[in-house]
Amino acid sequence: MSVLVVGLSHRSAPVAVLERTAVTGDGLAKLLNEVHDHAHVGEAAIVSTCNRVEVYAVVDKFHGGVSGISELLSLHSGIPLDDLSRYLYVHYEDRAIQHAFSVACGLDSMVVGEGQILGQIRQAFRLAQEHGTLGRELHDVLQQALRVGKRAHHETGIDKAGASLVSVGLDVAAAHLGPLDGVRALVMGAGSMSGLAVATLSRAGAREIVVANRTFERAERLAGSVPTPARAVELAEADAELAAADLVVSCIGANGLMISADRLVAQGVGSDGRRRFFLDLALPHDVDPAVRRLPGVALAGLDDLRTAQEAAEAIGPEAIEAVRRIVCDEVAVFLGAARAAAVAPTVVALRSKAADVVEAELARLTGRLPDLDDRARKEITHTVRRVVDKLLHAPTVRVKELALAPGGDTYADALRELFDLDPKAPEAVAVADMRSAATSVGEVLPGGPGGSSPQRGADLSSPPGGADGGPGESRGAEL
Structure with a gap:
């Protein structure tokens, strides 16, 4: 049995494709169980964020594992397999371990070095644990990935160099609105991305923060977590807050748009001479792209933030190289111990x-x-x-x-x-x-084996080294 990763991310697919493949809640649990039930899969876990969907599996055959997982991703996304395959990447054995460690360190994130991906790997671990799809091999891989990620952050400070996607988005907002101290902000959602947005806005000196969420109690807890004047409202009662806000951050990721241009026009947005900024951190998108046509209104989504981050990359090359060395060393130690x-x-x-x-x-x-x-x-x-x-x-x-x-x-x-x-x-x-060792799966919070990996664009018809046979809300982590 060997470790296999099949997935897609912001590096391999456009946001429109990521939006269709996004899987959360019951859908995520359903996909996880279907992968685990596949004939060639012995263990399974899924890391699902706004920027990636990756299936980690322990398989007995390379071809059988890749084709089975790809077909399930196609079924869940509604994208024909021939079309989806263009965006999928595959990592196998040694390269699967290297990829897992790199992801945990933030090297593969849209914002290099961000630390929130560690929380999502923990979520993937816990979900697999709860559904009984986690075995010894994936337990060890995911647990060690988290340890490597923590080590990289501690020793290199790459998580401090790499701003979170929220920070990048708010920098873009400040370019449109001016300094954020004194702004009135509306944060839609109460997940961890929303929490990060509220905390960042508070530190920036926002005059008032309103948190809107389906579950009022969660919104209330989040509003009460910062010293800035903040209050909570029901999501259904957010229309008046949309009109009053200078800055709207939406992190819900529901099926269907949460904020349409017509809804804003009905609240007088675009006709009162005020400048407003909408930051859409959700996948699927929360905000109708048509709001950009309203006078004084600007919108940034994930595609825009990717461009902004690439244009203003501030990560020191020395820190990145140091993390790569850590990943290389840790992979060698892990694989040696596994062998x-x-x-x-x-x-x-x-x-x-x-x-x-x-x-x-x-x-x-x-x-x-x-x-x-x-x-x-x-x-x-x-x-x-x-x-x-x-x-x-x-x-x-x-x-x-x-x-x-x-x-x-x-x-x-x-x-x-x-x-x-x-x-x-x-x-x-x-x-x-x-x-x-099985008892440790339930006791040790998370933080494999050898070969090489076909990369995106490789011919997936033959295994490397001849190895065949023989989120309600935006999940709040990497985004």
Whole structure:
């Protein structure tokens, strides 16, 4: 079984496609379970943000896993598979691990270095855990990805260099409205992106912040979390607030537009001579693009923010390079440990067989020499066991060392052949190992194996290295 990633993001697909593939709530749980139920999938987790949908899976066949997951993404998005495939990327084995670690560090985010993606990986972990689709391999991959992300942020400060998408959006708003101190702001939604928007606006000196949400209690909690004068309203009662606001930040991501041009015109927006700015951080979009045609009104969505970020990239190249080195080092350590762990059951099975042979021979000796005194018997037993241990020491140590390199699992296969080990013996050891570790899945909050990966645009008809066969609201994280 090998780790596979199939997905699309702002790097591979336009916002219009990401909008159609966005999956949240019950739809996300449904897709997760369908992926897990696929014949070639043993484990599954889905990282879903405004900028990416990525399926992480443990599969027994490369082709079967890629085709099955791609078809499910096509069905859930309503985009024909031939069209969707142009935007999908695939990472397999070693490259899947490298991709997971890079994503957790923020290297693959729209705003390089942003730290919110760590929260979304945690959400993906928890959802997979709740639905029973998380096994030992993905547990370890996702948990380690979070640890690597935290290490990168702590050691390089890349999360401080990389502003959040909210900050980038508010910088664009300030370019239209002027300094944000003294503005009246309306934040629609009460998820984590909305929370970040409220906190950022408060620090910027907003005169008043209104939080509108379907669940009034959540809006009230968010409004009460900042020192700036803030209040909560029901989402259905937001029309008057739309008219009063200078700045509107929408993070709902519902099916269908939340703010139409007609709705604004009915509230006098565009006819009162005021300048207004709408920041649409949702996917699917909340704000009708037609609002741009209203006098004095400007709108920025995800496409605009991508352009703004690329034009004003402020991440130091040294920090990015330092994070890349961390990812490279961590991938090597993780894969080495995984390969060593994969060989361990064979080593245990070999030593177990040797111990059985020793005990059988000592029992036969007892039958042939019943009058042997205890002292001699103990000395013979000790000598035989020591001889066997010495004979096995070099090959077992060496096979563990060789296992750290790519293809090292072939040495375990050689041991099984040379010593005629029962093929089920190592498997039994591995299963026992997994059962003993399974309890940690429920106890350790999250923060694999080897090969290479076809990238976006690669020919997915043949596996790398011949490996086949043989959000209600904008989820508030990476965005």
